[in-house]
Amino acid sequence: MTLLALAASMAMASSAMAQEPPVPEPPSERVLAGGRNPVVSYLMQAYGLSEAVAEERLAVQSEVMELAQRLERENDPAYADIWIEHEPVYKINIAFLDKNERQAFRESLSPRLRRYVQIVPVNKSRKQKRQDLEELSAALRSANIAFDGWFEEKKQRFDLGVGSASDLARAEPLVPPRLRGTVDLVVRKLPAREAPPTGVVSGDFIAGGHAVWISDNPAHPNPTQCTFGFPVRYGASRLKGVLTAAHCTVPAPQIFAHRFGNPVHFIKFDWARPIIRKLEGPYDYMVLEGSSALGDDGLYDVYFENPNNQVPGVTGNYFDIYAYAAKASMKVGDAVCKSGDTTKLTCGTIKAIDGTAFGYPGFFVVSNTSQPDLTAPGDSGGPWFFNPGTGSKAIAIGMHSGGTEGCVGRDCNAYAMFIELIDDHDATIKLPSTP
Template structure:
């Protein structure tokens, strides 16, 4: 997928793009070694240019020959990594938290400061007299996370589950997951950033819940395939027994099987009996709870539970998997939700 993007973006053949992608790890390692050899006072860093060549910057013209002899392109620049790092510290000292983004642009050999468009003049005044700084205004909102997809990990109270589907309640973004994940109204996080707080749950009897979604996240109408791509959600359906079906989850990723039976009751022990579940033969394990099930582009439900041996799904032991999911239609109806689609 990376090579196809590169071929399209750069207007080169797929074969050439694949060769460039294959070379990048070696070039990256070589650049790091050469930077280390020069030291932070004699180089401004290294990068790959638009033609896929390794470029190593040098502050002193005398170092250019050594760079070329090692097969890289030498480029003489004004500022060293040491100087740029010092400039970053000064910028941060002057601005405090008054910026959206801040960092070194190795190609431009500057420190770039991104601020809201309305703050450009103020920022330039605050940084007056400081060389090697570029101030950029933006009207975009920089968030700690951009998108969250079905099947990705959600954490709460020391436990993990999987997000089911993104949805809306009226005009408010929410997401659905398993009821036993939302039991007790926990707050969910992802990568240490708050996702939202459980708004309602039903378990046992049913096994579904929905949570708010904070403004730091965009709930996309798609499911993580765990191969670097996603599958768009176009709507929901209730696939027939015998249908091929797949699910996404943080532990076992994207796995597939068949719909085996509907309207199943499962006893999870301790008096926790759940009814109205669908049984399927895709592999799920601990942590996959709440994750989405799909037939084509159509949502089917969220993982409730399944049979395991030593914490592994049955296929590991040569048996057919027994996994149960809560049909999505009941969840949407119970809470007046609409699936996010794309």
């Protein structure tokens, strides 16, 4: 599995206002996650599994990531994709563009994978699915119709949603004739960018998952806006920066991160002048300059809160992010988790890798949560990750961009940007080995 180590924590300094009202106390110390793996806990909740069976599925998911990387390297022109089904029977579908049974390939798999693998013949390659989805997206964008969508692997059909019956009537004739037999158009709740302020997350240093504050006065009626993502390096000089979602905008020239120390203080960023800001196609991120104020203290973390034990058995408040996963290694059916300022620690199952949101394909879509709400205003920019084993170690996947609002639990869809996309604009994730 091609994975790169990833930093997700920072420390900075600034002075506090003398007359500030009291600030909510953070956890007394940094406590690494313990107890049950959140992905295991989620699988138990979502699919009614025993802990042993959930752990087995997590182990299989990790092996599938490695298999996906292997198939990319082998470059078999007939290889189409992989997806995982959890219900009604657990299986790993490996799709090819022919009907060859591939006995030698089956025998090359581990005994664990062979138990679940099915070879599935399909008609569309990943490239063709992306091209078709872009063609569908362009057709609906041309009429200013709001929509979302993805390719439903199990059905081998495109699933497109619009917000009203009138938009459905307008959209139906826009579907290209060659695709009409493979497209399902429905009315449903659509994703919204989730920047409005709700809730507060505080920590003893800046890390992925901490809240972005729009004021250094905790008495402000709505003090937080969005969630910090991961630290980065950018430009020829590899300067220090920090990520959040590009659509997060506020009417103030600065934003703040809350830092606890002696004395309590806030850290100021120039919100109005992001170094990099990309809000187009599959991109939704900005890099805020950290300069010398951004410290690297050896902690590569994602902060989380687990109120009311909503992901059962998960303790502590930080995950150690040690790597990131490329888009090519993530698959439909993977179980993943998020830390957001509003909904806190939540988990779900990937339902699409090239989902369309906000008019463009390229986002991954997560659904089927067991928590009260998977996505809500204030979560944008928050880190998505998964835990491949026991303990506090986790792998970064992406940054939260938005989700369906007014939904409950399993009916909610979350939309996120793959973290590797920042590489396209001269920014890279901060690695433990990066100067």
